[in-house]
Amino acid sequence: MKLTGNTIFITGGGSGIGRALAEALHKRGNKVIIAGRRRSHLEAVTAANPGMQAIELDITDPGSIDRVAKTLIANHPELNVLINNAGIMQLDTVAGHIDDTLLTSTMSTNVLGPIRMTSALIEHLKTKNNAIVAYTSSVLAFVPLAVTGIYSATKAALHSYVLSQRFMLRHTGVRVLEIAPPWVRTELLNSQEAEQAMPLDQFIAETMEVLGTEADEILVEGAKQFRANVGPGEHGFVNGFNEQALALFGGT
Known part of the structure; x- marks a missing residue:
C-alpha cells in the first residue's frame, strides 16, 4: 500500500487500533477521516490531530x-482507501445459552457492518488509483478463543469474505488487505494493562512497516504463528478452487 497521499476513511477510529492507525497515517501526510458512534471520542481524536476529520457512524445501521x-463521496471525492476497523468483543458462553443481544450485536458490528460499508463505497473506489479496501480481522480468525467464540467466529467469517472479495476484484484496481492483529493492549476485554498483550505502539509500528509493502495480509511477527495454523497453501488452494468454480458456474 502507498503510505502517503491518500484520502483514508477508517471506521472505529475513535479508540484503540483504529485511532492509532488513523494517527500514524495522518502523520504521514494522508487526509484521514475517522468514524464511530461516540462523538466525544471522535472529537478527542480530531482535537489531538489537527486536520483530521470525523463523522458519526453507527456501523450496525x-x-x-x-x-x-454518500457524504464521503460528496465531500471527499478523492477517497481511495477504506479501512474497516470497527469491532466489538465480549466473553460469551458457547457451551450454553447464548445471549441473543450479544450474538446479534457482535455479528452486526463485526461482519455485516464492514460488508455493508464496503458495498456502499466499492463502485466509487473502483474509479480511483491506488484504491484499497482493508479489514481488521484477528489471529482468532485462524485460532479461535473459546471464551469468546462468537467474536472468533465473526473474524473467521470476515477472513473468508476477504478471500472471496480479493479474488473477485483481482482484475480491478482495488486491492483487498487483511490486518490480523494478535492480542494488543486496547479497550477490548479491558486489555490496556495486560502484560501478555502486545503494546499498541509496537503493534502500529510493525503494522505500518508491513502495510507499506505489497503484502495482502498485514501480519506482525507475533501473529504469524497463528496464521500458519491453517497452512501456507491456503491462498493458492482457494484461488485454484475458485478458478475451477468460475468455469462451471460462469462469472469473471
Whole structure:
C-alpha cells in the first residue's frame, strides 16, 4: 500500500487500533477521516490531530452506512482507501445459552457492518488509483478463543469474505488487505494493562512497516504463528478452487 497521499476513511477510529492507525497515517501526510458512534471520542481524536476529520457512524445501521457513504463521496471525492476497523468483543458462553443481544450485536458490528460499508463505497473506489479496501480481522480468525467464540467466529467469517472479495476484484484496481492483529493492549476485554498483550505502539509500528509493502495480509511477527495454523497453501488452494468454480458456474 502507498503510505502517503491518500484520502483514508477508517471506521472505529475513535479508540484503540483504529485511532492509532488513523494517527500514524495522518502523520504521514494522508487526509484521514475517522468514524464511530461516540462523538466525544471522535472529537478527542480530531482535537489531538489537527486536520483530521470525523463523522458519526453507527456501523450496525444500514441507513447510517448509506448516509455516511454518500457524504464521503460528496465531500471527499478523492477517497481511495477504506479501512474497516470497527469491532466489538465480549466473553460469551458457547457451551450454553447464548445471549441473543450479544450474538446479534457482535455479528452486526463485526461482519455485516464492514460488508455493508464496503458495498456502499466499492463502485466509487473502483474509479480511483491506488484504491484499497482493508479489514481488521484477528489471529482468532485462524485460532479461535473459546471464551469468546462468537467474536472468533465473526473474524473467521470476515477472513473468508476477504478471500472471496480479493479474488473477485483481482482484475480491478482495488486491492483487498487483511490486518490480523494478535492480542494488543486496547479497550477490548479491558486489555490496556495486560502484560501478555502486545503494546499498541509496537503493534502500529510493525503494522505500518508491513502495510507499506505489497503484502495482502498485514501480519506482525507475533501473529504469524497463528496464521500458519491453517497452512501456507491456503491462498493458492482457494484461488485454484475458485478458478475451477468460475468455469462451471460462469462469472469473471
